[in-house]
Amino acid sequence: MYRSHILVCGGTGCQSNKSQTIFSEFKKQIEEKGLDKDIQVVMTGCFGLCSVGPVVIVYPEGAFYSGLTPEDVTEIVEEHLIKGRLVTHLLYKDHATTQAVKALSDTNFYKKQTRVALRNCGVINPENIDEYIAYDGYQALIKCLSGDLSPQDVVDALKKSGLRGRGGGGFPTGMKWQFTKDAVGDIKYVCVNADEGDPGAFMDRSVLEGDPHAVLEAMAIAGYAIGSNKGYIYVRAEYPIAVERCKIAIKQAKEYGLLGQNILGTDFCFDIEIRLGAGAFVCGEETALMTSIEGNRGEPRPRPPFPAIKGLFGKPTLLNNVETYANVAQIILKGADWFASMGTAKSKGTKVFALGGKITNTGLVEIPMGTTLRQVIDDIGGGIPNGKKFKAAQTGGPSGGCIPAEHFDIAIDYDNLISIGSMMGSGGMIVMDEDNCMVDIAKFFLTFTVDESCGKCTPCRIGNRRLLEYLEKITSGNATMQDLDDMEKLCYYIKENSLCGLGQTAPNPVLSTLRYFRDEYIAHIVDKKCPAGVCKSLLQFTITDACKGCSACSRKCPVGAISGEIKSKFTIDQSKCIKCGACIETCKFNAIVKK
Amino acid sequence: MKTIADIMAIRDKMQSQIIVRDNSDGEIRVVVGMATCGISAGARPVFNALVDEVSTRQLKNVKITRAGCLGMCKLEPIVEVFIPGQEKVTYVHVDAEKAKQIVANHIVNGNVVTEYLITNV
Ligand SMILES: Cc1cc2nc3c(=O)[nH]c(=O)nc-3n(C[C@H](O)[C@H](O)[C@H](O)COP(=O)(O)O)c2cc1C
Ligand code: SF4
Numbered sequence: 001m002y003r004s005h006i007l008v009c010g011g012t013g014c015q016s017n018k019s020q021t022i023f024s025e026f027k028k029q030i031e032e033k034g035l036d037k038d039i040q041v042v043m044t045g046c047f048g049l050c051s052v053g054p055v056v057i058v059y060p061e062g063a064f065y066s067g068l069t070p071e072d073v074t075e076i077v078e079e080h081l082i083k084g085r086l087v088t089h090l091l092y093k094d095h096a097t098t099q100a101v102k103a104l105s106d107t108n109f110y111k112k113q114t115r116v117a118l119r120n121c122g123v124i125n126p127e128n129i130d131e132y133i134a135y136d137g138y139q140a141l142i143k144c145l146s147g148d149l150s151p152q153d154v155v156d157a158l159k160k161s162g163l164r165g166r167g168g169g170g171f172p173t174g175m176k177w178q179f180t181k182d183a184v185g186d187i188k189y190v191c192v193n194a195d196e197g198d199p200g201a202f203m204d205r206s207v208l209e210g211d212p213h214a215v216l217e218a219m220a221i222a223g224y225a226i227g228s229n230k231g232y233i234y235v236r237a238e239y240p241i242a243v244e245r246c247k248i249a250i251k252q253a254k255e256y257g258l259l260g261q262n263i264l265g266t267d268f269c270f271d272i273e274i275r276l277g278a279g280a281f282v283c284g285e286e287t288a289l290m291t292s293i294e295g296n297r298g299e300p301r302p303r304p305p306f307p308a309i310k311g312l313f314g315k316p317t318l319l320n321n322v323e324t325y326a327n328v329a330q331i332i333l334k335g336a337d338w339f340a341s342m343g344t345a346k347s348k349g350t351k352v353f354a355l356g357g358k359i360t361n362t363g364l365v366e367i368p369m370g371t372t373l374r375q376v377i378d379d380i381g382g383g384i385p386n387g388k389k390f391k392a393a394q395t396g397g398p399s400g401g402c403i404p405a406e407h408f409d410i411a412i413d414y415d416n417l418i419s420i421g422s423m424m425g426s427g428g429m430i431v432m433d434e435d436n437c438m439v440d441i442a443k444f445f446l447t448f449t450v451d452e453s454c455g456k457c458t459p460c461r462i463g464n465r466r467l468l469e470y471l472e473k474i475t476s477g478n479a480t481m482q483d484l485d486d487m488e489k490l491c492y493y494i495k496e497n498s499l500c501g502l503g504q505t506a507p508n509p510v511l512s513t514l515r516y517f518r519d520e521y522i523a524h525i526v527d528k529k530c531p532a533g534v535c536k537s538l539l540q541f542t543i544t545d546a547c548k549g550c551s552a553c554s555r556k557c558p559v560g561a562i563s564g565e566i567k568s569k570f571t572i573d574q575s576k577c578i579k580c581g582a583c584i585e586t587c588k589f590n591a592i593v594k595k
Numbered sequence: 596m597k598t599i600a601d602i603m604a605i606r607d608k609m610q611s612q613i614i615v616r617d618n619s620d621g622e623i624r625v626v627v628g629m630a631t632c633g634i635s636a637g638a639r640p641v642f643n644a645l646v647d648e649v650s651t652r653q654l655k656n657v658k659i660t661r662a663g664c665l666g667m668c669k670l671e672p673i674v675e676v677f678i679p680g681q682e683k684v685t686y687v688h689v690d691a692e693k694a695k696q697i698v699a700n701h702i703v704n705g706n707v708v709t710e711y712l713i714t715n716v
Contacts, residue, residue, distance in 0.1 A: 001612065001643070001647050001650055002612070002646075003643055003646045005616055007616070059616045060616075060658055060659055060660045061661065082634075083629070083630060083631060083634070084630060084633075084661035084662065123616065130609045131609060131613065133602060133606045134605075134606055134609030134612070135613075136606070137606075138602060139606075145599075146599060256597045256601075256602070257597050264597070265596075265598055265599075
């Protein structure tokens with residue numbers, strides 16, 4: 001029996017900050033001190049507060065240490081583990097009070113969250129099936145297989161729960177399961193979409209890294225419900241930790257007879273294999289994903305037929321997102337009513353968001369549907385750093401749109417977001433402040449989709465490239481108002497005529513920034529100015545009267561564009577200036593402005 | 596290959612091991628003074644005995660934690676029991692055997708073990 005547990009975050013964010021070394025260091029020092037019988041060191045999945053990683057929790061106190069380096073381990077071992085004194089200066093500090101907070105559960109970041117899909121992330125060791133079982137793991141599968149629930153009961157429970165697909169579209173999960181169950185076929189497949197390609201999103205990755213058995217269990221339940229014996233996990237090779245933990249989880253589940261032939265001594269057989277994707281965004285699209293699993297080039301095909309009728313290898317296939325599956329076992333165990341009690345009228349349960357961009361607590365959060373954007377950004381996210389003002393949040397990544405400050409109090413759910421021209425998407429939320437140029441943001445997302453277009457259909461392959469050219473024309477100050485009109489028309493044309501979701505949604509970032517920030521577009525076109533000071537071609541660097549004539553900037557300028565006499569005002573030769581900004585960083589008197 | 600009963604057994608066994616990680620409220624807290632004074636007086640075996648006893652009895656709402664020096668070093672090892680809605684109870688000169696009795700009599704059966712109380716010294 002261990003008197004103390006040390007949980008080290010093994011999510012990708014923390015691992016890139018040496019949490020693996022911290023883990024080994026704890027193990028080593030605890031062994032050296034002969035405490036390894038008393039104290040257990042465990043590597044878990046993502047805790048969510050990635051911005052202050054690497055993070056470590058020491059139980060039973062629940063002490064939450066953040067921003068650790070391998071050198072800090074000695075102090076925690078000596079002080080906390082041996083002498084029983086918290087190492088206050090290493091504890092997490094809440095941004096609002098800047099006071100050291102003892103436990104993770106006491107932080108504002110955690111108090112406002114509701115963890116369903118992430119319930120085990122940062123709590124269990126994802127590489128130990130026994131820990132998953134301890135937290136009621138595989139109980140939902142047992143409930144199904146022991147005869148308490150018929151396959152139809154499972155589908156009915158999902159329908160009643162109101163769960164909708166978390167992969168972006170928000171299609172009712174129970175209905176999808178019913179279609180696949182009712183479809184006729186000698187073989188059926190269950191697939192999980194763990195491709196997660198949108199920039200800034202890492203929810204699905206974290207679930208697989210932190211709680212892989214939750215997805216395996218849900219897939220087995222799905223197999224039982226729709227009558228399938230075979231599952232595939234489609235995950236991108238760029239997620240090595242997720243892949244590794246899935247492999248370990250499948251192996252352990254097979255050893256326990258929770259996957260494979262005659263599961264738990266019943267007639268039900270279900271096996272899962274992993275297929276690695278090469279990291280193309282379009283392979284997250286369901287038909288492209290299945291084409292890729294079949295071993296072909298990942299290109300979409302027209303729907304219908306939908307996967308439920310004719311999917312993988314031409315057979316009826318159930319495809320859901322990782323987070324969708326992560327809710328399933330809980331719904332079976334705690335009941336559809338419990339799940340439906342969270343959320344709004346048409347969006348039930350919770351949603352995980354990956355918070356990124358200009359926000360204090362970048363990381364992973366799970367909130368009940370219907371939480372306002374203000375609560376997510378101010379209360380959980382800790383607001384915008386450096387006293388800047390909130391400008392907009394991009395949800396739905398390259399397929400979505402922005403939510404401007406005027407909708408700061410909107411309750412986040414599928415329908416509300418669509419009504420203001422954005423979408424839930426898979427859960428990336430990128431926060432922008434007054435220093436972000438919205439035309440530049442639209443250009444960023446479009447550059448991504450142009451890169452990722454598979455090229456199969458013309459509206460997307462050529463249309464989006466033309467659209468990007470319009471944006472480049474605008475940000476370089478060469479566009480006319482006629483271009484703006486033409487660009488808008490092109491957006492609708494692409495949306496209506498592309499084959500798959502990638503092309504159909506690619507113009508969304510442009511349309512939504514046009515809807516809320518048209519004045520910024522016009523400023524670029526008519527005044528030839530970038531109000532946020534981002535688009536380089538429209539900026540001019542000038543020296544003001546605050547200049548003391550110290551010559552520091554002229555020595556720093558890489559192209560020799562600055563000249564003047566010592567102790568009098570210097571000037572910048574605009575024809576030479578490459579707008580690199582080196583002078584601004586050098587000037588001690590804030591005498592250089594970019595406008 | 597495991598049966599349903601096997602999985603249930605694993606769950607029960609593991610649950611008693613991971614209750615250390617539960618941070619929920621409304622629980623009974625048992626605090627052991629584990630500063631240098633407490634440890635040198637033998638607080639560590641006391642702590643381990645408490646953890647063992649609580650886990651064998653599967654008391655899920657009891658959390659055992661450490662505290663620093665309580666300021667009465669000569670009375671160490673000190674164990675304090677906090678039950679929600681009741682006054683704190685302080686035991687002194689505790690050893691592993693006494694710790695087990697405290698769990699059995701006080702926490703499980705609700706009878707304070709008067710002979711180990713601080714008021715007796
Ligand atoms: C270009 C494109 C990329 C997509 N990427 C993903 C993805 O990374 N993960 C995902 O779950 N769904 C993705 N989807 C949505 C899937 O096509 C599909 O709707 C979803 O996986 C269904 O699962 P759900 O009903 O559980 O949401 C993408 C769709 C498109 C058009
Ligand atoms: S819309 Fe784009 S990504 Fe989709 S099929 Fe057409 S070219 Fe390929």
